Amino acid sequence: MMIPTLIRPGRRARRAAGTLLLVLTPLTACGGGAADAGAATAPAELILQASDLAVARDTSLAGTVTLTGTLRPYRETEVRAQLPGTVSALRSDRGDAVRAGQTMAVLDAAGITSAADAARAGLAAAEAGEALARRQLDSARRLYERGALSAIELQSGQAAYDAAAGQLAGARAQLAGAAEAAGYASVLAPFDGRVSIRSVNLGEAVTPGQALFTVVDARILELAGEVSVQTAVRLRPGARVSFEVDGYQGERFSGEVARVEPVADAATRRVGVYLRVPNQAGHLMGGVFATGRVDVGERISGATVPASALRGGADSLYVWVVQSGAPQRRPVQLLQRDESSGAVQLRGIAAGDTVIVSPGNISEGAKLQIARQTASAGGRP
Numbered sequence: 001m002m003i004p005t006l007i008r009p010g011r012r013a014r015r016a017a018g019t020l021l022l023v024l025t026p027l028t029a030c031g032g033g034a035a036d037a038g039a040a041t042a043p044a045e046l047i048l049q050a051s052d053l054a055v056a057r058d059t060s061l062a063g064t065v066t067l068t069g070t071l072r073p074y075r076e077t078e079v080r081a082q083l084p085g086t087v088s089a090l091r092s093d094r095g096d097a098v099r100a101g102q103t104m105a106v107l108d109a110a111g112i113t114s115a116a117d118a119a120r121a122g123l124a125a126a127e128a129g130e131a132l133a134r135r136q137l138d139s140a141r142r143l144y145e146r147g148a149l150s151a152i153e154l155q156s157g158q159a160a161y162d163a164a165a166g167q168l169a170g171a172r173a174q175l176a177g178a179a180e181a182a183g184y185a186s187v188l189a190p191f192d193g194r195v196s197i198r199s200v201n202l203g204e205a206v207t208p209g210q211a212l213f214t215v216v217d218a219r220i221l222e223l224a225g226e227v228s229v230q231t232a233v234r235l236r237p238g239a240r241v242s243f244e245v246d247g248y249q250g251e252r253f254s255g256e257v258a259r260v261e262p263v264a265d266a267a268t269r270r271v272g273v274y275l276r277v278p279n280q281a282g283h284l285m286g287g288v289f290a291t292g293r294v295d296v297g298e299r300i301s302g303a304t305v306p307a308s309a310l311r312g313g314a315d316s317l318y319v320w321v322v323q324s325g326a327p328q329r330r331p332v333q334l335l336q337r338d339e340s341s342g343a344v345q346l347r348g349i350a351a352g353d354t355v356i357v358s359p360g361n362i363s364e365g366a367k368l369q370i371a372r373q374t375a376s377a378g379g380r381p
Helices: 110-146 152-185
Strands: 020-022 045-048 053-055 059-081 085-090 102-109 186-188 194-196 211-229 238-246 252-260 270-278 289-306 318-323 326-331 334-339 343-347 354-356 367-370
Touching: 059 194, 059 270, 059 334, 059 343, 102 211, 110 152, 211 289, 238 270, 270 289, 289 334, 326 367
Parallel strands: 045 367
Antiparallel strands: 020 045, 053 354, 059 211, 059 289, 085 102, 102 186, 194 211, 211 270, 238 252, 238 289, 252 270, 289 343, 318 326, 318 354, 334 343
16 A cells, blocks of 8 residues: 655755646555455545645734625615606706706606696686685675665675685695696706716606606715624724725725624625715715724734635635644634635634645545655756
């Protein structure tokens, strides 16, 4: 049986590739080299470079939380048609600045406009009828006081006035509704901002609920992300955030933690966090990718290894620890990540543990070998 041995560095050896190699070493029969059918397969051999290993060290890292995502305007809304009609005027286009209440488009809604006109005419008639009924009631009261009119006739005049007053109130309500509907013919900006999308053309027929424009307020941009519960409890609204934004090389932007959701997602067990960066001057563009780092104001000490040693998903993190010349899978918990140095602090390992940092398929219990060092190109053999 072949026994894996540790190959010591030699001057004539060439540098091996930095990837992991798994070499299966079968058991052979003592005579003739034929495989022994009753023998078990020997453990796999794992050949690594020295650079594929790292030793965990007990260090202290600054307490930071990192979130990545797309910067979106804090306020963004679609302006929709409120009534059927035809676009008779367009007063805003993509990229234009708008003020709250500004007319962005006008719809020609003939039927609704006619209804408003009819309601105004009805109100005028009701006002005239109410005025006449009031004068007749006043005259009936004077005649009744002089004894020239019976009580029944006075009551009849009062009833006529009450009916006229009711008709006037109904006409006013009808006009208010018609005027409100006609007012929707003017499409207004909901707040100060800019038009990011125009979805309608001049002369186009529209229906209620159809999107006409999208207006954004990019004076404040927001980055939404999710963190673990352990990380969320360390974040507080108002904490300072440093932003790095794609396309703005060398520039840093400052913001703050806006909100931390009070409930973790039942499916992912993660908590939503929202970071804001002011953009009053409009220097930043919405829709760009950004990285936000939150300083939580503390330093954490613990076993630290390169981030490349960390494997698995958010709820099943692990590292490969070398023990007795073989890799052993070790579950860990992420305590802290330092983006600048590429290091992570983990619970589950101790200072002095040797971990595998190179990518590749690793089988637990494989026999470990360290490949020979190579001479530099052009060096002596």
